[in-house]
Amino acid sequence: MKLERCIYRVRDARFGPTTDLADGVLTINKEELAARLNAEGFFTSVEISIARPGEAVRIIHVMDAVEPRAKPVGSPYPGALGPMVVAGQGMTHVLDGLAILQTGTRQGIQEGVIDMSGPGAEYGVFSRTINVVLQCAPPPDAPSLAFDQAIRTSGLLAAQYLAEAARDLTPDSVETFTVDPRDVDPALPRVVYICHLQSQGVLRDTFVYGENVRALLPTILHPNEVLDGAIVSSNYIIACQKNPTWLHANNPVVRELCARHGRELNFAGVIIANEHSTLREKSRSARFAAKLAAQAGASGVVMTQEGGGHADTDLMLCCAECEKLGMQTVMLINEIAGPQGDQPSLVDTTPWATAVVSTGNNDEIVDLPPMPCVLGGDTIDGVGPAAAGFKTALGRIYTATNQFGATAMSAREQ
């Protein structure tokens, strides 16, 4: 399987009469973009803004981040946008350094904050991207299911629309992904990545090729499929620890394993497994995911989480099963150690969990200064006016303790 990601570096974005990309500057026709992402007229209004790194801007109510992408033929997020095709093959145009941020409020969606400058910008991934911020107002009586579908689709449509601007241009670089376990020295250790997704109901769902994975029996994907839009998030949990669509399609663990494939290890595939709501399902999924890893010949497993709380159980069960089958396992997990850091970091453990990378404590308090410009809304529930300064748990800051290990954040006894 060969994927060529054609990278177009975007160094600025602005609004203008015609959507195009020239010399790294993306010009966006705002009305055309709004019309495209609201093609079915579901939203009563659509506001679009641009926020750049270093600006005195705070973005609130962040739901998802999507990377602008387009394929010469077909959809960059197949199944979720357009018909099913197997992702991970051929060319994909990628606007690098740019993110579509979908914002919104609704009962059950948890506040995500991104500061583009100041101390808040030290956290997370999207203080360093140029962000096209969408604020789409649903009709007041819209049921959650319709809202969820429209929000997800509109972000993907916006992503595709913007990346089409690169269609006939020459990319700044081309990244080629051709991982094949059969092509490398058989003596290299075979490593499998078990990527836990969270899909537990509307607004708590992750989609693979356009379907939620609530009933998923773990399955195996080629790394290219992950990097090419097979996984789309609709999971609006505690903001610091959610895995947005942007990060699924740039999964740092997949990238790291691809980069070392054939040199230090043999990357034998990505197993996706759902974090379930009941112990019966968790046990079923853990055992089956471990079985698949063993079947793929793995001697080592990297495992990631989305969310926390009882999702800890999914990981601990799966870790124990992998270790019992003789596969050494490293997990990436964040912590809920309390504001002082003196509380238990997890809600479940196993003696097998001897190799864990911490991506930080959600509960540590950070002090955000006033910010003159706020996008995505005006007020934060439980805080008040978003332009004011406030203290908050890191939990509110989007992707601050991301469990794909996207940042260098960690926690340690001090």
Add this chain to the structure above:
Amino acid sequence: MLRVVHYLNQFFGQIGGEDLAGTAPLSRDKPVGPGLALQAALGDQAQVVGTVICGDNYIAENTDKAVAELLELIEAFKPDLFFAGPAFNAGRYGPACGALCKAVRQRYGIPVITGMYPENPGAELYRTNMLCVRTGSSASGMREAISAMARLGLRLAAGETLSPLEDEGCLPTGVRRNIRMDKTGAMRAVEMLLARIGGTPIRTELPMPAFDVVPPAPAVADARTARIALVTEGGLVPKGNPDRLESSRASKCLRYDLTGVETLTEQAYQTVHGGYSGVFVNEDPNRLLPLDVFRDLVREGRVGSMPEYFYTTTGNGTWLEMSRKFGGEIAAELKADGVTGVILTST
């Protein structure tokens, strides 16, 4: 120049031996005893501007009073950095150093450093409140302990991130702080795995926490005579969430009246829990708190009685200490109301 205050017992403070262990707090405006070695180790970056001294028995017998008196003495020195001991394996001196470290850190928010033998009772009692250098059991290791304490104190005062505490020669604190590493989490994970596969020893970044074991209560012997309450951590609230219960990291548990309420309707109740999809609960809140069937059971005489209220909070990223507090409060109130059993629905 950093201002340093040092705490010593009557023996190291050169007041006297066991016969003077009842000595009340006093202070000196210069280093005393081990403080001279401390000053030498701190060099010209910090100055021991004060030493506070208290008898072992005085502080052991009335810790709160002694700590308050010592804090008053410390106040005069305006410290930037605080040292206590080292106390080695001394059973009264260790807890005294710990209690004072805790109090000084709470009042001033400055780094506090002590040194103890791991089995000193003070080491475990106050571990989350201080940085404690691992020492031998006797004062023969004074010079090493003092120089390690000085080095760590200067680094903490400079805002440095410490290496894993074991490497720093310190006892575990159990206190996790966010730090930034040189590499991303993804890189560290892959490197940790390759090291494990290659047989190189690795160190986990997150040792597994140890939990309390809560033994299940014995079963209610006869439900027909029992008084059973309904409690949930599923974020159930009256529609509109009038008391602003949080969707995660709850700061409160709430009690709502059920007088005259036979069933929980979607018009009157909802969930605000942010950790699960609320769709099914919002369609029929009895799915979260089974009031409808419970009313039937009481009517049919299969359950003796129920109080006319329920308790609710959000168990989503809620840290343990808060949960413990909610649990204690709810249990005490229910017990006072003669409740003998609880149905606690979790999500």
